[in-house]
Amino acid sequence: MRSRTTPDTPRTGRPRSAEADEAILEATRAALVELGWSKLTMGDVATRAGVAKTTLYRRWANKNELVVDAVAVLFDQLELPDLGSLQADIEHVVLQFAGLLERPETKTALMAVVAESTRDAPLRERIRASIVDRQKRLVLDGRRRAQERGELPSEREPLTADAIDDLIFDVVAGAVVHRALVSAEPVDAQWVARLSALLVGGLGAVAALG
Amino acid sequence: MRSRTTPDTPRTGRPRSAEADEAILEATRAALVELGWSKLTMGDVATRAGVAKTTLYRRWANKNELVVDAVAVLFDQLELPDLGSLQADIEHVVLQFAGLLERPETKTALMAVVAESTRDAPLRERIRASIVDRQKRLVLDGRRRAQERGELPSEREPLTADAIDDLIFDVVAGAVVHRALVSAEPVDAQWVARLSALLVGGLGAVAALG
Amino acid sequence: MRSRTTPDTPRTGRPRSAEADEAILEATRAALVELGWSKLTMGDVATRAGVAKTTLYRRWANKNELVVDAVAVLFDQLELPDLGSLQADIEHVVLQFAGLLERPETKTALMAVVAESTRDAPLRERIRASIVDRQKRLVLDGRRRAQERGELPSEREPLTADAIDDLIFDVVAGAVVHRALVSAEPVDAQWVARLSALLVGGLGAVAALG
Amino acid sequence: MRSRTTPDTPRTGRPRSAEADEAILEATRAALVELGWSKLTMGDVATRAGVAKTTLYRRWANKNELVVDAVAVLFDQLELPDLGSLQADIEHVVLQFAGLLERPETKTALMAVVAESTRDAPLRERIRASIVDRQKRLVLDGRRRAQERGELPSEREPLTADAIDDLIFDVVAGAVVHRALVSAEPVDAQWVARLSALLVGGLGAVAALG
DNA sequence: AGTTAAGCGAGACGGTACGTCAAGTCTTCAG
DNA sequence: CTGAAGACTTGACGTACCGTCTCGCTTAACT
Incomplete structure (x- = not known):
């Protein structure tokens, strides 16, 4: 960054x-x-x-680049402690992420810079480098741990594994952002439990596709 | 509207x-x-x-209200033809939605007005009324059909059913938006297949929570 | 103007x-x-x-054009009452002009816009039209009256007459401005008397050149 | 300097x-x-x-002081060779001065710094010391020579002599500057001849005032 | 048929922020 | 201490839009 x-x-x-x-x-x-x-x-x-x-x-060349840098550091605070099960790990990180999105500085800034980035390639790249790609570590860590625990099979092909990691990332991040900002409904424990259940329950079916 | x-x-x-x-x-x-x-x-x-x-x-009172109205009508074009299975129905609507998000007018406008709406309650209400709530019909129709086909159990409690509908809506819409605008990766057939598999596979687990 | x-x-x-x-x-x-x-x-x-x-x-396109317009009107206040002799007329208008140049708004503005006009043809034209040419009337009137009184011969050629009018204008205006702004010495009665004497005394010699 | x-x-x-x-x-x-x-x-x-x-x-403390110094040296190039008559001496120096004012660096700078000096006493003093007072020598030399030639009477009182020198200086310098920069007309041989005639012809009348 | 109130195009208005530029000062390193 | 380099504060620049306003003109519905 x-x-x-x-x-x-x-x-x-x-x-x-x-x-x-x-x-x-x-x-x-x-x-x-x-x-x-x-x-x-x-x-x-x-x-x-x-x-x-x-x-x-x-x-900084403009307001958007400045805002990305100002906000990016906040996303680095997300962590993934080992809570013993995939479901618990997911719930924890989703709640953390939701907490971050409730902060007024992220809530107002994140969508705005993403909107601008649809017309500004350098900005898009900066967002990706400063924010998006850095948080994929959470998915990687969570998957690796689940495999170590035996909750997920480990012999998958690397390419497929990457694609599934990306899918999970988009689903989790997208769902939380949509719930919080578009639907404007609270990301509470019950909603998180359902989302986690959906993911854990569906992962097997996805892996089966090959 | x-x-x-x-x-x-x-x-x-x-x-x-x-x-x-x-x-x-x-x-x-x-x-x-x-x-x-x-x-x-x-x-x-x-x-x-x-x-x-x-x-x-x-x-129109300002630029954002105008933009919401200009874009809202595009979302009404989404349809859910009966393709015979829940998985096929989901894949179809996701691809349609992705196509809509690829259009430059929606791509640039949607996130921007949502970003503005985090600080502007009337705008948030207008977005919800003109765009968001109107598309929930797609989830309702899809679920109803799946129940008619017997793919999903039908005896659930209404409140839980609503909550699950909302969850599915946020997951589908959020994931597609995040994939298309934040990750800036193509929403192609393979990705859609995996997302649909995740949903169909996970729905059982979610319903089991009660 | x-x-x-x-x-x-x-x-x-x-x-x-x-x-x-x-x-x-x-x-x-x-x-x-x-x-x-x-x-x-x-x-x-x-x-x-x-x-x-x-x-x-x-x-107004810029500061200089604005200043010219703001100041021009002040120069229109100059008048040439008939005081009975060419010498008296000259002394009167010179004192009036000196009084104008002592006003802080003219003192600071006049030289500045003229300085700018050396590099700005439209400004030069505006100054000429709004200020310079309009005050030549004073010289014309003074000369005409002197001729009527018989203080100056009247049969001169028009072209030469114009050239002498211009000369007198440059000498009077230039001398007063130089005295007031460059030498920064007072334009008092004695100085004015000497200047007028120089002009009245020299006019015959100039006319003799043909 | x-x-x-x-x-x-x-x-x-x-x-x-x-x-x-x-x-x-x-x-x-x-x-x-x-x-x-x-x-x-x-x-x-x-x-x-x-x-x-x-x-x-x-x-240098600021732009204006720098410009005064940069330009001052150019004025020291003016000379007053003995051409045998007061009229010839005046015509020569006026043409030299006009040539100097036509140079772009003096044309643009002289009026500008004088304009600034109306509000800046140290600058005014610097202009006087570096430019104005140094050129009065030309008037003094010209007058002295004319007296030696017998073109002008020599028994005048010193104070009056100084005042007349100053008047001539303001008239010559002012008229040339006004002609060149304000009227923006050429300082050609004919105009110079007329100006010189005016001065030479008028000097007697001025001296007669006492 | 005439009245009348709102709609309309045009463009001036008071504002606010923009992104740039120059003035003149300050801080570092090299001689 | 001098000097080059360049970052710094300050403050004005001239432009672009905002959302409002004031004109004179048009248009349909209600007398």
Whole structure:
């Protein structure tokens, strides 16, 4: 996750302030909480961070890239402790993810930058690198553990395994986001239990397809 | 789906032009295709529709409400023909939905208005009424047919049935959106087959929870 | 003196506010007094005039054109009452002109726009039309009266007469401006008397050149 | 003409580069020619001179002081060769001065810095010291020679003589500048002949005032 | 048939934010 | 301490849209 343009030869001249970087990202998150994505302005973020607007633009090309970086770090807090069963592991991570999506800074920002990314390839790539791909580890870890426990068969072909991992990732992330943001209904224990049951119950059928 | 502010007393004076309405929505879709949501401007839509800006604002309060109405009608084209099995029905509707999300006007608009709706309750309500709730019919019809065919047990409690319908809706819609817009991977036949297998295979486990 | 772009067909649409025009010019003069030309900003003028910046730019292309219009009207106040002799007439108008140049709004603005006009042909033309050419009337009137009084011979050729009028204009205006702004010395009665004497005394020699 | 801040104790450390000084002034003149005063930037001058911005600011407080120094040296090129008569001497120097004002670097710079000086006393003083007062020598020399030739009486009081010198200076410089920059008409031989005739013819009348 | 109230196109209006640019200062490293 | 490099704060720039308003004109429904 390279958050800014890294100069190739930053030999001479006054170096960029490292404090400014963190102050800006923190100010961005604060502005997202108070104003939401669409009312967040670069000038306001600069003021909050105690920094000039030009300093923002020296580091990030536009609002969306800044917001992605500001929010990305939050997603790295997701963890997958070993709770003893696949179903429990899934429920835990889904609840964690739902908690993250309830935070106003993620709720307002995530969909907005994804929407923008449909027309902005560099942004799409940045989202993928900074957020999406980094969280696939959760699926990989969960599957590996389930195989070690014997809950899932382990002799599958690597290509198929990857495809199923991707499917699970899209289903879990998509379902939670849709529930939370589109349907605007709570992601409570009962809903999580049903989703987990669906996944655990259906995985066998998927694997059987080959 | 009330597409505009309906005046309470439309008694006297010149009536609103019905042609203008459709021209505006069509112009909005065209602008979405060419410019995307974030670069679409009200002035541009008005010009494309051959209409004054005033005329737009007399009918829609702002850009988001207009975009929701312009896009909503596209979602009504989704159908669920009886293909003989639950798995086939699901695969069919998922492919149709994916096709819809690949259209540039929906791709750019859907996530954007949902993002805005996280901070705008009336907009959230309009999205729900114009788009989301209207498509739940697909899940209801599919489930009813599967029960008629005997693929699913029919004696479930109504409340649980509703909850499972909602779950399926969020999983299907969420997964497809996430695959198409976030992961930015193609929703092809193989992926659809795996998703359908997961659902059909998992439904039993979910129903067993009661 | 066309103070703004006059649309050829201002048939439709909301008409421009006439009050805004005068408020802006008045605000410009006030800003010149307080801040001088180089620290005058378009935003500040707009604020003082209680008008949006866009309204300024809709009427004037840039700061210099605005300043020329704001100042031009002041030069129209110069008059040439008949005081009975050429020398007295000259002294009177020179003192009036010096008084005008002592006003802070003219002092700071006149040289600045002339400086800019060396690189901006449209501005040069506007200055000529709005300020310079309009004041040549003073020279014409003064000469005509002197001829009527018999102080100057009247049978000169028109072309030569024009050339001498121009010379007198440049000498009087140039000398006063140079004294006031470059030498920064007072234009007092004694200096004016000497300048007038120089002119009246020298005019015969110039006319003799043919 | 002290062109820069002279450090009182230039004892220790690396000495300032003398070459840099001339490179900067030359770069300033080049920038004036290409861009004019208002578009000349300190950063651009520094780049042209192959020097850091810091180096500029260590020597000149701001853009205007730099420009005055860059241009002042050009005015020192004016000379007053003895051509045998007052009229000829005046015509010669006026043509020289007009030639100087036609150069793009002086044309754009002179009026601009004078305009700025109306609100900036130190700048006014610098202009006076570097440019204005230095050229009064031309008037003094011309007058002295005319007296030696017997074209002008020599027994005048010193104070009156000074005042007349100043008047002539303002009239000549002012008239030429006004003709060249405000009226934007050529300073050709005929115009110069008329101006000279006016002066020579009028001087007697002025001297008669006492 | 005439009145009348709303619709309509046009475009000016007060705002807010944009992204850029230059001024002049500060910080680092190299000599 | 000088000097090059370049990051920094500040503040204005001129533009683009927003959503509102004010015109003069048009149009159908109700007298």
